[in-house]
Amino acid sequence: MTVKIEKPKMLPPKNDFGEWYNEVIRMAEIVDTTYPVKGFQTWLSYGWMIRNKVFNILRKFLKDTGHEEYYFPLLIPDNLFSLEKETAKGFEGEVYWVTKGGINPLAVKLAIRPTSEIPIYLMFSKWIRSYANLPLKVWQLVNTVRYETKATKPLIRVREITSFKEAHTAHASKEDALKQVDEAVNIYKKLFETLGIPYIISRRPDYDKFPGAEYSIAFDTVFPDGRTLQIGTVHYHGQRFAKSFDIKFLDSNGETNYAYTTCYGLSERVIASLIAVHGDDHGLKLPPDIAPLQVIIIPITSGKESDNLILEYSNKIAEKLSGEFTVKVDNRDLRPGKKYYEWELKGVPVRIEIGLKEVESNTVTVFRRDNFNKINVKTDNLLEEVQKLMNEIIENMKSDADKNFKSKIYQSEVFFSFTEQDAVSILIDEETGEFKGGIVEVPVCDNVKCELQISNYLTVLGEPLEHRNIKGKCICGRKAVKIIRVSKQY
Amino acid sequence: MTVKIEKPKMLPPKNDFGEWYNEVIRMAEIVDTTYPVKGFQTWLSYGWMIRNKVFNILRKFLKDTGHEEYYFPLLIPDNLFSLEKETAKGFEGEVYWVTKGGINPLAVKLAIRPTSEIPIYLMFSKWIRSYANLPLKVWQLVNTVRYETKATKPLIRVREITSFKEAHTAHASKEDALKQVDEAVNIYKKLFETLGIPYIISRRPDYDKFPGAEYSIAFDTVFPDGRTLQIGTVHYHGQRFAKSFDIKFLDSNGETNYAYTTCYGLSERVIASLIAVHGDDHGLKLPPDIAPLQVIIIPITSGKESDNLILEYSNKIAEKLSGEFTVKVDNRDLRPGKKYYEWELKGVPVRIEIGLKEVESNTVTVFRRDNFNKINVKTDNLLEEVQKLMNEIIENMKSDADKNFKSKIYQSEVFFSFTEQDAVSILIDEETGEFKGGIVEVPVCDNVKCELQISNYLTVLGEPLEHRNIKGKCICGRKAVKIIRVSKQY
Numbered sequence: 001m002t003v004k005i006e007k008p009k010m011l012p013p014k015n016d017f018g019e020w021y022n023e024v025i026r027m028a029e030i031v032d033t034t035y036p037v038k039g040f041q042t043w044l045s046y047g048w049m050i051r052n053k054v055f056n057i058l059r060k061f062l063k064d065t066g067h068e069e070y071y072f073p074l075l076i077p078d079n080l081f082s083l084e085k086e087t088a089k090g091f092e093g094e095v096y097w098v099t100k101g102g103i104n105p106l107a108v109k110l111a112i113r114p115t116s117e118i119p120i121y122l123m124f125s126k127w128i129r130s131y132a133n134l135p136l137k138v139w140q141l142v143n144t145v146r147y148e149t150k151a152t153k154p155l156i157r158v159r160e161i162t163s164f165k166e167a168h169t170a171h172a173s174k175e176d177a178l179k180q181v182d183e184a185v186n187i188y189k190k191l192f193e194t195l196g197i198p199y200i201i202s203r204r205p206d207y208d209k210f211p212g213a214e215y216s217i218a219f220d221t222v223f224p225d226g227r228t229l230q231i232g233t234v235h236y237h238g239q240r241f242a243k244s245f246d247i248k249f250l251d252s253n254g255e256t257n258y259a260y261t262t263c264y265g266l267s268e269r270v271i272a273s274l275i276a277v278h279g280d281d282h283g284l285k286l287p288p289d290i291a292p293l294q295v296i297i298i299p300i301t302s303g304k305e306s307d308n309l310i311l312e313y314s315n316k317i318a319e320k321l322s323g324e325f326t327v328k329v330d331n332r333d334l335r336p337g338k339k340y341y342e343w344e345l346k347g348v349p350v351r352i353e354i355g356l357k358e359v360e361s362n363t364v365t366v367f368r369r370d371n372f373n374k375i376n377v378k379t380d381n382l383l384e385e386v387q388k389l390m391n392e393i394i395e396n397m398k399s400d401a402d403k404n405f406k407s408k409i410y411q412s413e414v415f416f417s418f419t420e421q422d423a424v425s426i427l428i429d430e431e432t433g434e435f436k437g438g439i440v441e442v443p444v445c446d447n448v449k450c451e452l453q454i455s456n457y458l459t460v461l462g463e464p465l466e467h468r469n470i471k472g473k474c475i476c477g478r479k480a481v482k483i484i485r486v487s488k489q490y
Numbered sequence: 491m492t493v494k495i496e497k498p499k500m501l502p503p504k505n506d507f508g509e510w511y512n513e514v515i516r517m518a519e520i521v522d523t524t525y526p527v528k529g530f531q532t533w534l535s536y537g538w539m540i541r542n543k544v545f546n547i548l549r550k551f552l553k554d555t556g557h558e559e560y561y562f563p564l565l566i567p568d569n570l571f572s573l574e575k576e577t578a579k580g581f582e583g584e585v586y587w588v589t590k591g592g593i594n595p596l597a598v599k600l601a602i603r604p605t606s607e608i609p610i611y612l613m614f615s616k617w618i619r620s621y622a623n624l625p626l627k628v629w630q631l632v633n634t635v636r637y638e639t640k641a642t643k644p645l646i647r648v649r650e651i652t653s654f655k656e657a658h659t660a661h662a663s664k665e666d667a668l669k670q671v672d673e674a675v676n677i678y679k680k681l682f683e684t685l686g687i688p689y690i691i692s693r694r695p696d697y698d699k700f701p702g703a704e705y706s707i708a709f710d711t712v713f714p715d716g717r718t719l720q721i722g723t724v725h726y727h728g729q730r731f732a733k734s735f736d737i738k739f740l741d742s743n744g745e746t747n748y749a750y751t752t753c754y755g756l757s758e759r760v761i762a763s764l765i766a767v768h769g770d771d772h773g774l775k776l777p778p779d780i781a782p783l784q785v786i787i788i789p790i791t792s793g794k795e796s797d798n799l800i801l802e803y804s805n806k807i808a809e810k811l812s813g814e815f816t817v818k819v820d821n822r823d824l825r826p827g828k829k830y831y832e833w834e835l836k837g838v839p840v841r842i843e844i845g846l847k848e849v850e851s852n853t854v855t856v857f858r859r860d861n862f863n864k865i866n867v868k869t870d871n872l873l874e875e876v877q878k879l880m881n882e883i884i885e886n887m888k889s890d891a892d893k894n895f896k897s898k899i900y901q902s903e904v905f906f907s908f909t910e911q912d913a914v915s916i917l918i919d920e921e922t923g924e925f926k927g928g929i930v931e932v933p934v935c936d937n938v939k940c941e942l943q944i945s946n947y948l949t950v951l952g953e954p955l956e957h958r959n960i961k962g963k964c965i966c967g968r969k970a971v972k973i974i975r976v977s978k979q980y
Contacts, residue, residue, distance in 0.1 A: 101637035147591035
């Protein structure tokens with residue numbers, strides 16, 4: 001299951017998050033970052049299995065809600081690319097352009113998709129004729145590239161997004177499209193809840209919405225270093241793209257109308273979050289449903305004759321569990337401690353230790369990766385006990401993550417002034433004086449200039465979707481009329 | 491399950507293969523070919539499901555033989571691209587070059603992968619240190635692009651290969667690498683046999699091997715129009731790529747040595763073959779293991795009160811089968827004949843027709859897509875009967891395809907002369923005077939000039955892998971020493 005990559009002796013502590021993150025994805029064999037083009041990574045086998053597990057869960061949720069999986073072309077001709085002016089402008093600095101085919105220049109340059117609105121809406125305009133074709137709900141899981149100018153970080157800010165899940169839908173009415181936005185939000189909620197990734201949902205400010213959207217809703221999580229990461233977005237387009245791409249249909253009254261479209265996307269940032277939110281000083285902690293290996297069995301041999309008994313017993317235990325779980329017996333010629341270290345690093349949820357004591361008492365010792373508890377279990381109950389444990393593990397992981405997340409959402413009644421120091425100070429721990437990060441909810445007035453002033457220093461994540469009673473004053477001194485969330489963002 | 495695409499009244503007969511193929515992939519909703527860039531297609535949901543079924547079968551075979559799934563970067567910098575001179579030269583006319591990022595020219599132009607030897611062997615050189623790291627067997631399923639100058643044809647000759655499965659392996663000895671070539675050949679055999687796609691295996695001539703390989707083995711099938719299609723290749727690289735990319739390891743004696751590498755690939759041509767080999771005048775015929783929908787149930791209602799009984803009964807039958815099969819009740823308000831037509835077009839292996847007669851006799855009428863037989867089955871035995879039928883269907887499909895394929899492999903004792911007319915005449919039916927196509931095995935001498943002369947008119951597929959007793963004379967008049975296979979190739 002592993003490529004032997006040279007390893008340092010120790011994983012840095014998670015407190016030192018930047019270092020920890022880079023090392024854990026390397027040591028646990030998620031991605032290799034040494035490819036000599038900035039922002040392009042190689043997924044290693046173990047990482048790719050985790051990636052596939054996550055997207056297969058999402059695939060099921062999408063199927064259950066009537067989405068159909070398609071695959072749209074990688075390259076977009078320049079003339080199509082500029083059809084939707086807002087999108088073209090929004091992506092102008094980020095597009096990789098293909099200008100040569102073989103040894104000759106191309107007559108029309110081709111964009112590598114930074115996202116697929118254009119090919120998808122072009123096809124929609126060919127497919128949609130009448131209201132009977134609607135709703136049309138398609139999605140794809142593809143690679144996209146963006147010429148990212150900021151510093152890249154594996155799985156977080158990359159130039160090749162290897163795992164871009166984008167869904168696009170068209171509807172006969174605004175009402176239907178808005179319902180679709182709700183459905184999309186619910187699908188993402190369900191995904192993040194399944195993975196135990198806490199989130200907060202905000203309506204992004206108009207000046208930060210998807211280029212071409214009427215509005216954008218985003219999911220953000222908080223990383224251990226206090227910075228936030230956008231992990232999913234849902235966009236309502238109204239009829240804008242339908243008008244740019246001529247997506248028209250005959251409604252039930254025989255009138256021609258433009259369709260209403262929505263889209264929603266997420267990427268390998270979900271995997272980054274899974275790693276960052278749950279991991280600890282020992283390495284990854286994987287939810288049982290995501291773990292490529294759920295149970296690792298370590299025979300504690302001692303070089304004596306009884307070793308055969310132990311190995312035989314270990315294999316029997318593996319067989320007993322293998323109908324329900326992915327199980328492996330690690331019988332490599334290494335010290336148990338070294339094996340523990342490796343499988344903890346890889347986040348295997350349950351470890352079973354088997355020595356002569358266990359064989360003789362017809363029991364096994366079960367270790368939980370999430371809280372390091374060890375219990376002795378009779379083999380007769382083993383299957384049920386492990387099943388129970390797996391449920392406890394994900395519940396415990398969720399509860400830990402949620403508690404941690406909630407402690408990082410603050411309310412502030414007022415922003416005192418406009419200076420960078422004051423703005424950032426609301427993310428500073430008053431007692432220790434250290435950057436605590438997280439998300440602060442602050443009251444502002446309805447003048448966008450005040451928000452923009454704040455956004456010079458902090459990222460404005462946007463407004464809560466739900467109604468709030470507003471207290472406090474805006475930085476301008478006027479009465480606040482809404483809440484905005486601010487953070488230091490990845 | 492469908493996007494409503496405008497349809498002509500009738501599928502052309504399969505005899506008119508070119509037309510039939512283009513129409514069947516459109517009407518059965520495999521791909522949409524109207525994207526305005528030559529050679530770039532959109533996979534529709536139904537086609538993509540078939541594609542996923544096929545590659546999931548292959549995924550299992552690869553896993554069972556110790557291959558690990560990775561994902562390597564899409565873009566390759568120019569300086570790396572030219573490291574392996576043979577490969578660079580071989581692909582020089584086919585590479586799409588990215589020269590602009592955002593609004594600026596790139597310092598180093600980037601190739602979109604036409605295949606991934608380069609990124610993969612680059613990473614191998616970082617990962618492989620000692621014989622303990624070997625064998626290393628990786629694979630990926632990715633999109634690649636090639637600036638194809640010949641006429642494109644959907645799923646057969648495309649510019650975006652959306653589904654390129656490439657496996658790459660490194661070994662400590664030539665012997666191990668050659669064993670790997672055998673394993674690869676066996677995996678592909680197993681895949682094609684599972685799909686009922688007949689094949690012939692040839693060792694490609696040296697002048698037509700993969701650029702950089704020591705030798706190439708290829709799988710070819712024969713299409714209904716008599717032309718052959720290469721559907722899979724296996725390459726032995728010796729130490730060539732290891733030397734270009736510095737893939738060295740310490741062997742068990744402490745000596746440094748270059749690794750031996752192999753690679754093998756196939757693509758969506760497998761889906762093209764599945765369609766072309768099995769389909770008929772009614773549309774697709776899908777092997778049950780590949781069919782997204784395995785059983786379609788059609789209630790034969792008549793607008794009477796008894797319709798409720800029929801629908802209820804249909805749903806009960808669906809439920810009975812749904813544990814084992816993918817089943818759907820088609821209760822749309824359409825004539826049964828129209829429904830038959832649609833699901834036959836889509837290749838659903840089994841159709842169940844339920845009218846009042848069936849309800850009253852506690853039976854169902856079962857229709858087989860492969861041979862159009864209808865039988866009446868008691869519902870008590872239904873599950874077992876349908877399971878039996880599914881086995882019979884794939885066996886019958888295989889046997890039909892094999893019989894057809896074998897009838898298209900001919901032996902010829904001599905090539906009379908060098909003219910195009912004579913060369914091609916061996917693919918002409920003597921009685922009817924029509925192009926029959928297929929593969930002809932002809933004897934040649936050991937002078938490559940003779941082969942090259944033949945290859946001016948016909949594709950030389952190469953030699954059989956197994957030993958043959960050679961009779962006859964070469965075109966040059968000398969005694970033949972080997973057999974080569976020739977065809978008109980896609």
